[in-house]
């Protein structure tokens with residue numbers, strides 16, 4: 455792997471930095487970044503939409519796409535650079551589900567007609583996609599999903615339920631998997647569909663978090679008709695279509711750089727805060743913890759770039775994105791817990807309290823980052839994939 459950036463990549467990074475540093479100044483006052491900031495309030499979502507439109511005008515929502523679909527044909531490394539800068543400045547505008555999960559599958563498996571129909575509205579930020587994969591009894595073992603799709607004339611009729619659908623309350627569209635052949639082995643009877651979210655028969659119902667915030671939803675399908683030409687790839691081969699997106703989702707691009715910003719904030723807090731007459735930054739135990747996290751973040755960044763480098767060579771396998779996802783999300787949990795620990799009793803105060811340090815960001819992170827070790831495949835599942843696909847260990 456070549457660890458150096460080209461001059462063009464460095465220039466691009468500076469261009470992104472100028473843009474995101476400026477946009478960060480337009481954030482609502484309560485903004486701390488992350489999924490909760492994006493989806494939980496109307497003003498947060500409005501901020502997301504306003505940045506999305508600016509990104510679209512710059513052509514930055516389609517950086518790696520082929521030119522014939524409106525992209526700039528830049529590589530996965532440039533996409534990671536973009537994600538890094540965007541996450542670092544905590545600026546939204548990037549519909550992760552659409553851009554990082556759906557688009558790779560569409561580019562690999564969609565027909566030319568589908569690409570022409572579905573890609574331009576994504577590049578123009580006219581749509582927001584959500585991901586309808588998980589079900590109440592199908593999470594880690596996703597292939598056991600039971601939402602049913604039955605052929606009927608020129609459509610499929612969908613019945614079933616999805617769960618944990620991030621951002622569905624704002625989404626315009628949903629991509630989903632449903633079972634088209636209940637008699638086939640479970641991975642082989644699934645089909646990948648696209649749909650507008652306002653089709654008759656679709657109901658989005660909020661699934662509130664412990665603190666009352668609204669990020670997740672349940673999505674119910676009651677005799678929903680989806681045209682046959684909304685199927686991505688072959689009927690009954692949807693599992694393979696979904697895996698093209700899952701690998702991109704797990705590559706971890708950008709997530710560690712959001713954490714780098716959080717660590718910088720924590721270091722600054724330690725430089726300014728005294729306990730028992732001494733700055734926290736002079737405490738050798740705290741210094742050691744912060745240094746340990748900084749080293750971890752560097753390692754996480756290398757893993758993300760390694761995935762991008764493999765993607766650029768078309769050699770990305772399954773174990774590497776799993777390793778990146780596993781490492782970066784476990785590190786985020788450690789960072790959140792360290793932050794709260796270092797802040798002492800102030801660390802447990804929620805945003806809104808006048809005594810909460812750093813707008814209560816680390817308290818919220820403590821609760822939220824645990825979910826990140828579950829989303830996109832839990833840590834245990836990533837370890838299984840690393841063992842089977844990377845190390846070649848036996849399944850039993």
Ligand SMILES: Cc1cc2nc3c(=O)[nH]c(=O)nc-3n(C[C@H](O)[C@H](O)[C@H](O)COP(=O)(O)OP(=O)(O)OC[C@H]3O[C@@H](n4cnc5c(N)ncnc54)[C@H](O)[C@@H]3O)c2cc1C
Pocket residue numbers: 584585586587588589590591592593594595617618619620621825826828829830831832833834835838
């Ligand atoms: C923040 C967040 C956002 C999400 N967003 C979306 C979304 O937008 N769309 C969507 O479709 N889904 C979404 N999900 C759902 C997510 O994909 C599932 O939660 C995840 O796949 C785990 O499934 P589960 O919750 O059913 O847990 P389960 O599969 O029931 O797992 C429970 C526990 O058992 C362990 N386990 C299960 N099987 C094995 C095994 N074979 N070996 C070892 N351990 C095992 C798991 O690691 C876990 O600890 C989101 C989840 C979170 C937390």
